[in-house]
Amino acid sequence: MRLTTLIAVCCLAISNFLTAQVTLNGLIIDASNGDPLIGATVLVKGTANGTVSDIDGSWQLTVSGLPIILQFSYTGYAPTEIEVSSTEQDLTIRLGDNAITTDVVEVRGRRISEKQQQAALTVETLDAIGIKETPAADFYDGLGSLKDVDLTAASLGFKIINTRGFNSTNPVRSLQIIDGVDNQSPGLNFSLGNFLGASELDVNRVNLVVGASSAFYGPNAFNGVIAMETKDPFLQQGLSAQLKVAERNLIKGGFRYAHALANAEGEEWFAYKINLEAFRADDWVADNYDPVYNTDLPADNPGGYDAVNxxxxxxxxxxxxxxxxxxxxxxxxxxxxxxxxxxVDYDSENLKAGAAFHFRLNPSRGLESTELLLASNFSTGTTVYQGDNRFSLRDIKFFQHRIELRNRDDFFLRAYATHEDAGNSYDPYxxxxxxxxxxxxxxxxxxxxxxxxxxxxxxxxxxxxxxxxxxxxxxxxxxxxxxxxxxxxxxxxxxxxxxxxxxxxxxxxxxxxxxxxxxxxxxxxxxxxxxxxxxxxxxxxGGTRFFDKSALFHLHGEKTFADVWQPNADSRLELTVGANGRLYTPNSKGTILLDTFGRNIDTWEVGAYGGGTLHLNNRYKVSASLRADKNQNFDLLFSPAASLVYTPTPTSTARLSFSSAIRNPTLNDQYLFYNVGRAILLGNIDGITDLVTVPSLINFSNTGDQSQLEYFDIDPIRPEKVRTFEAGYRTTVLEKVYLDATYYYSFYEDFIGYNIGVDVQTNGALITGAQPYRVSANARDRVTTQGFSIGGNYYFARFYTLNGNYSWNKLNTATEDPIIPAFNTPEHKYNVGVSGRDVPLNLFGNPVPGLGFSVAYKWIEGYLFEGSPQFTGLIESYGLLDAQINFDIPKINTNIKFGASNLLNREVYQVYGGPNIGRLAYLTATYDWNNR
Structure with missing residues (x-):
């Protein structure tokens, strides 16, 4: 009886303890501009129980009961206290009204969040402060200074971001999403950089997930994910405007306005934002008249030669x-x-417009309320895109519409559609x-x-x-x-x-x-x-104009089950499940795809996933997930992932992970039919038979011997696959130095490239007809790659940061399989820089408010860039210096920034066949008025 009684008492005590526990959620933002404060400290007064805010300023803390007093602090801001007596209380904390400067410099006060430090994958972040501080002429260009990132420019209007190898000018192996919405071109099946993207004034942060990520983000998250997050109109209200002028007659202007309405009880129930951004410039000119790489004729051949551009x-x-x-x-x-x-029309232009409407269905719950979102975005312009050929995208248009029902960190149900119109685009080649x-x-x-x-x-x-x-x-x-x-x-x-x-x-x-x-x-x-x-x-x-009015329709839902199992305050199990479906409706009138004579090539794909994360004693985090994807034309495929994160101290994290990804063949890989004059480019959904190899055809034409002809077949195209093992360590040393090192090893199978063959008709020893084809195909060989990267930030003298990173990427497999796509990645590259924020300086006896600066140097080792035969050649090693200085004019709520990318005007080719990129000096004025 005593034992039974003791067990009952213990169970009752545990039950009372668990029942008394309360989980609080909130947000910490800058009172002056609404920006989230990342890494701010939340502490239960008089205890050691606390946490830090996440990368979006949010925080979650489990306490033993209410009421309690919470203390909030952040480097550079006065601390504040608030009594919490109800879980329904709005815990949006605004710091900064009494900003102070301390003598202690802490890494966590410099935007290194706990979630980022404990992420299983390599995640690089450019947040709102980083966007302001980047010396690059555009925030998208600023991503090129992040660890593991390769950024190349095919023109002013078209920039390509890639990670961990197999870079190309049509980035099909990277996924770019904005607020969870894939912003790929429906017809081309890859993102056009930031041409269809977010305006700079509305970007809150950009997270770049490096490496294979299909288990987390779905198909095509093959080598990485560029995840943009825009500003919330509830949290970041007011008017912002920006004007930028630069060399090459560049002018860029835009504005953002956000406002929220409150009900009779003073609770904000509706918020909206409007964005508009316009850009024009004289684009870089592709004028490389050197002989095409590996061609026989020199430039002084009297009869002419083949020049690159x-x-x-x-x-x-x-x-x-x-x-x-x-x-x-x-x-x-x-x-x-x-x-x-x-x-080509080198008058590069881009116009982006967007509007979003947010409805809180339960305004009294504030941030915890379920929200209904309606958003639309439009983009149009002219630029130069480089793929197999150089293409003039002229008056191209995109329309994107989204409806979403969500509850933060709980669930979302999202539907969106993207429509495109190729306008007057054509092929100059x-x-x-x-x-x-x-x-x-x-x-x-x-x-x-x-x-x-x-x-x-x-x-x-x-x-x-x-x-x-x-x-x-x-x-x-x-x-x-x-x-x-x-x-x-x-x-x-x-x-x-x-x-x-x-x-x-x-x-x-x-x-x-x-x-x-x-x-x-x-x-x-x-x-x-x-x-x-x-x-x-x-x-x-008979002309060269494209017709493309393709569209994609996407539906995605996800539910998170927090604290499914919680044996104590420091341990818990979280589960996430989700599913999505997508429909492509291509329409090219036969100018690009095989959608002629009424042929329906609409294509659907569906996927489902589930996974969980087990937190143990605030030291261990074990995660596992599995995703299944089915494309209409291909077999069911699985993408597993697992990771272990160990946090021996609050400032150090070790991680091991296994991740995987698939890439479904694009519509071009499946249905392309494009005559480029010298050959016909073919998709390969059904397989191709009885083609003749080019060398054997040459032998036949020289000898007239039909036995010299070598025939081959090409199997139908199938998805690519990659598996990656990764290990990493992040730590903070002496509260001022943050280090992050990563090693990975990847296995690739079924690369998608192409084979070249000829359909030949003969009459004895003579050729009576011959049509060359370039056919999408999978490689037979499996290849492996590996790489290492390390990055660090050193915070010193209260106002300054020294940063640097180094990346090494290596293609291990030596293969002569012509289908293996080019690695197109420098083996060695590094970035170094120094920056200052709120630097104290007196000019003519007066302090310069908000003074900041940054200087960054990037070095890229030369490599062979392999594209189409016309655009394959050596990219020489180069180094680029960027710099900027900025300051505030508080009376008119304006920040002035001037600087230059490629400050020393060293003209370089970033992609073979593209333009020589030189200096771009700029002056930017940004007005920011927050009505909160």
């Missing part, structure tokens, strides 16, 4: 007269082509081919060239006294070839060849036969009429 001058077998003994000196010729700068074909076909042009050379130029050479008159009766053919090669290598004869080829080219460009026309010369009305006709005619109808 000149299109229509590519190789053709009928242009090779090097073995024609009756045409001495003709050699290999090329058509003149057209420069990109003569075919194909335009160059069309312009030349409108004058003469390649064969007609080559015939005109050779005929004039034979009838006029050869006669001139033979009349020269020094020309080697050697005939088969006098010497062998081999000797004749050797003498002529020696003759045409002479410097004076090379100069003469340049003159004769220029003359012959002029003649060949003139109409000299039936249905041929003079070359369309840039700058003439005749050229403009032909150019306008080609670029306004759909590609499926």
């Amino acid at each position: 000149r299109y229509g001058d590519e190789a053709n077998s009928i242009f090779n007269y090097s073995r024609a003994r009756n045409l001495p000196g003709l050699g290999i010729i090329r058509r003149a082509g057209y420069r990109e700068e003569d075919l 194909f335009t160059a081919l069309r312009l030349q074909e409108a004058s003469k076909s390649d064969s007609e042009w080559a015939s005109s060239y050779a005929a004039y050379w034979q009838g006029t130029i050869v006669k001139r050479f033979r009349e020269r006294d020094d020309f080697p008159q050697c005939f088969p009766v006098d010497c062998s053919l081999t000797e004749q070839d050797a003498r002529r090669a020696e003759y045409f290598a002479r410097e004076d004869i090379r100069d003469l060849l340049q003159e004769y080829h220029a003359e012959t080219r002029t003649v060949a460009e003139q109409a000299r036969g039936f249905d041929t026309y003079d070359r369309y010369e840039v700058g003439t009305e005749r050229f403009q009429r032909a150019f306008d006709s080609i670029t306004t005619t759909l590609a499926s109808e």
Whole structure:
């Protein structure tokens, strides 16, 4: 009986203890501007029970009962106390009315939150303060200074972010979301950088999750996730406006207005925000006229050569007269082509507009109220995009609409739709081919060239006294070839060849036969009429204009079960479950995809996931999750993930994780049908048979032996997969130094690339027809990569921060599989910088309010950038210096910032085939009035 009684008493005591426990939730923000304070301290007065605010300023604390007194403190702000007597109490804490400066500098007061420090994956953050402090000309460019991040620029309007290798100018292996909404182009299936994105004034923070993350974010979170979070109109009210002017005639302006309405009880029940941002600039010009990498002809070849940013001058077998003994000196010729700068609109523009309406369904609960959100965003503009070719995106438009029901940290049900309109976008590479074909076909042009050379130029050479008159009766053919090669290598004869080829080219460009026309010369009305006709005619109808009015529709729901099991105040189990579905409705009228003749290529995909996190004694956090995804055209796939986070001290965290990701083939990988003149680019949903390899076709054309032809088939395309093991350690040393180191090892399977083959028709020893294809395909080899990164921040002298990071990424597998996509990542890179915030300085006897500065240096090791054959080449090592200084004008609530990216104006190629990027000096004025 005694034992039974004792057990009953213990159970009752435990029951009373658990019943008495109360979990409080709240938010800590800056009283002056509404920005969340990250890492602020919350402490139960008179105890050691406390926590720190999260990356969005929120906090959660379990206490033994009510009422209690909570103490709130943050470096640089006066502490405050508040009595809490009810769980319904609004615990939105505003610090800053009596800001103070302390002698102690703490890392947690510098925006390193507990949640970020204890994250299982590598998470880099650029918050509102970081956006203000970045010396880059734009917050999106500022992401390039984060650890593990590769940022490349194909133009002013199109920037690409990638992590951990396999970078490309069409970033299909990275996912970009804004407030949980995927902002990819529905037709292209990847994000267009910040072209369709958030305005700078509305960005609260950007979290960059590095590495495979499908288990957490769904398909296509293959190498990383760029997660943008915008400002909440309930929390960050008022008017903000910004004007930026810069070199290259850049001007950018925008405003944000947010306001909340209260009911009769003074409880805010409705809030809205409106955003508008406009940008224009003279874009960087792609004017690289070096010979395309790994091509045979040098720039001084008298008959021409293939230049990187000149299109229509590519190789053709009928242009090779090097073995024609009756045409001495003709050699290999090329058509003149057209420069990109003569075919592309470099007047880069972007307009973004958005509105959001938030309704609190239970206003008395404040932040804990369930909210209904309605939001719409619109974006349009003109820029240059680089993929297999360079593309002029002109007057492209995006529309995005969202409806969401949510309760913070509890559940959400989100539905959104994205529509796009390609506007007047076109392919300048194909335009160059069309312009030349409108004058003469390649064969007609080559015939005109050779005929004039034979009838006029050869006669001139033979009349020269020094020309080697050697005939088969006098010497062998081999000797004749050797003498002529020696003759045409002479410097004076090379100069003469340049003159004769220029003359012959002029003649060949003139109409000299039936249905041929003079070359369309840039700058003439005749050229403009032909150019306008080609670029306004759909590609499926003989022009080069795209038609794309594709859309995607997405539904996503998630529920979190907090404290499913809580044996004590320091241990608990959380569970999260969710599901989503998506429908793509492509519509290209056959200009890009195989959606002609009424073919329906709408594609759906669904997914579901679940996972849990077990917190043990505030030291261990064990997480596991599993996601299942099914695409209409592919098998069910699973993405597991697991992690262990150990926190031996409040300032140190060790972590081990396993993560995985899948990438479904894009609509292009499945349904592409795009004729680029030299070849047809094909998707591969059904598989391709009986193609001939290019080397064997060349052997057949030289020998006439059909046995030389090698046939092959290509299996239907299937999803890519990656598995990653990661280990890391984060720590704070002496309260002033924060360090974060990570090592990863990844296994990739079924890479999506392409195969090249030819559909050939023969008649005995002759080729009667041949159509080259580039077909989407999976690699057979499995490859592995590994990498290491370390970053640190040192906070010193109260106002200053020294920061730096280093990344090493390595492709381990040596393979000749042509389908393996290029790694396109420097093996070594680093960033170093120094910044100051609220620096005390007197100027002419008066203090400069809000004075801040930052200087950052980035170094990238050279590497081979592999894109399409036209855009494959070496990126040389380079270093860039950025700097900025900013200060406040309190009387007009304005911050002035001036600086420059690439301050020393070192022009560099960040992507092969793209423009040379130089300095961009800027001046920005930001007005910020908070009505709270």
